[in-house]
Amino acid sequence: MTASSPSGCSGGSPVLTQSCTYVPPVTTCTSFTYSAWGTCTNGAQTRTVTSSSPSGCTGGTPVLSQACSSIDGAALYQAKCSSCHGALASSEKRGASASTIVGKHGTKYGTAAEMQAIADALK
Secondary structure, three states, X not given: OOOOOOOOOOOXXXXXXXXXXXXXXXXXXXXXXXXXXXXXXXXXXXXXXXXXXXOXXXXXXXXXXXXXXXXXXXXXXXXXXXXXXXXXXHOOOOOOOHHHHHHHHOOOOOOHHHHHHHHHHOO
């Protein structure tokens, strides 16, 4: 204790400590790492946050859903590709990427999104 009031006062029970609750500052998350997008269901895809930064942050605005269109790549393959490349399950084109398909055929068999759906079915 460095001073007392009134001047010259002595004794008594001065309060030298008090309890408190420390509230750390809140740091908002500004960067996120995500899981892969889930399957397109009813026009929407979702994903989860696998990590965020800065360390110990909370909140922020992660992008957890997006609109999508459901294109049945297996059905497209059956309709547009199987006559030349065989059944999907045994196709020699298994593993072909959308860019490989478009590079070979352009988009004469469908849109870029449809070629991606076919490539996804060939995985």
